Amino acid sequence: MALDKDKIKESLTEADIKLILADLGSDLKLADKMIFQTVCHHGSKHKLHYYDDTKQFHCYTDCGENLDVYELTVRAKKHQGIELTFPEAVKYIASLTGKYYSADTALDKVNSHLISDWEFINRYKKKKQINKELKVIHNRNVFQLFSPYGHISWLNEGISHETMRKFNISYYLRDDRIVIPHYDIDNNLVGIRGRAMRKEDVESGRKYMPLLVGKTQYNHQTMLNLYGLHKTKDAIKRLKKIALFESEKSVLMCEDFYGEDNFSAAICGSTLSRFHVQIILSLEVEEVFLCMDKMFHDPDSKEAEIYAKKIMKFANMLSPYCTVYVLWDDFGWIDYREAPCDRGRKVLEDLMKAKYEVKTLNEGAIV
Structure with a gap:
């Protein structure tokens, strides 16, 4: 509540x-x-x-x-x-x-039509399982073209040299992009994304793109993978919880915050796929924290309500199997389009403490 x-x-x-x-x-x-x-x-x-x-x-x-x-x-x-x-x-x-007065936040107002455990599970099992595999990039010679040093902008945001080395973050001077290798859970290289540093690239919607080197594009289907698991899976399995962010940068920040206790991963976009859900469930987690970017200005606005519906759809994909929490900023602690970790560890932990729990229909509504 x-x-x-x-x-x-x-x-x-x-x-x-x-x-x-x-x-x-x-x-x-x-x-x-x-x-x-x-x-x-x-x-x-x-x-x-x-x-x-x-x-x-x-x-x-x-x-x-x-x-x-x-x-x-x-x-x-x-x-x-x-x-x-x-x-x-x-x-x-x-x-x-004893003065308990509840506030109707956008999450409370959303009629999310939460469904029972068995109804969701039956519907989920009826879907035809599609076998898709990520292609492994065996030739890693491309890394010789990149500077092994992290970009100053990420250092200024609090991501350390040590963390960037751990996740093999580098820099491609020719394209002016931060190089972000993507590995599957077994540490196989499956793709390389680049974070644009040129203003015109960012403004034209090419902020995060598969890296293009010569005629080779190192793309992969992000819907089939969760970024960071090759490094964070042990903590996730040990703690039985996972924090899902949108961008790779958030996982790197959490690495500096928590080190060996970093239980985060990134969906690398704004959509949670059923393949992501399968990966999460394979880790046997008991708690999932949805740490999506803040995509509203006013928490009491229609904009916030529309966004809450989207987040609740994600929550409903997982709530029959584990406890799901949503980090939702009612207090103006982070700005529009910021991730819950962008303002530092304390703000992230404050949002964690103020989180909303999502329950399935037979348990009740949001509390």
Whole structure:
């Protein structure tokens, strides 16, 4: 269930505020005047005033700021040695006061027609299995044409030299593209993609393309493969979970975030195929995290609702077999077209903590 932070805050009575401040460790000797000890910066003075008409606190000492109850909670908990995210602060206030008001996000509004486990499985089995195999590229001499050093733009985004070497990332000066080799789960080279660095290539829709060297195009069907599994499959099997991103860059970022615990892979596009699903199920995972790029500006817009329908279709392909979570940005932590990891590890983990669980029909709706 998504909580409506505004409804919860507006519903708080003075008695609720006193309860919250007491739980945060404030001395309540002036509480009848709605004046509290300055827990916002771990102070001892009673200079923290609460104004019910604005639902705001004001600290008249070190902070000198207006704070709402959620920001106050985050700061007070931090001084207690507890790192609390904004969504966790909302849940804390709701739990403490019993003020649970749900918010209808785009994911909640989508009538996704979730189906039961058996109905989905029967439908899935009725489809004729198509045997498709990726062609292996045996001649790897082409790598001699590339610079073995990573591009400065990716270094600036936090992808280390070590990670780029591990995934064999290089650079093709002639075409001005970052070279991204693709391997199957058994470490066979199956394709090479290039990330364009020229502005005109990016603006013309050729940002990610199969690499063309001379007359040879190193293309492959991305729908048949998940990028990064040749390096992350051990962590995925050990942890029994997989985080699915859209681009290769996200997998590389997660490698620097988590190292041997990197359980990510990329679909290399914006479509989850049934071949991807087969690969995921073969890994015997118990949890899947859909970490798709943010393709909406306003979380309450029609644009967001349309995108939510697409994400729910992906979720429904997996939910009969494992627990599926969707990372959905209700708080404006990332920008339009950004991936959940683009703003760093902390934002990614905040989104993980605020994730939505998708359940099949016999279990209930989104929670």
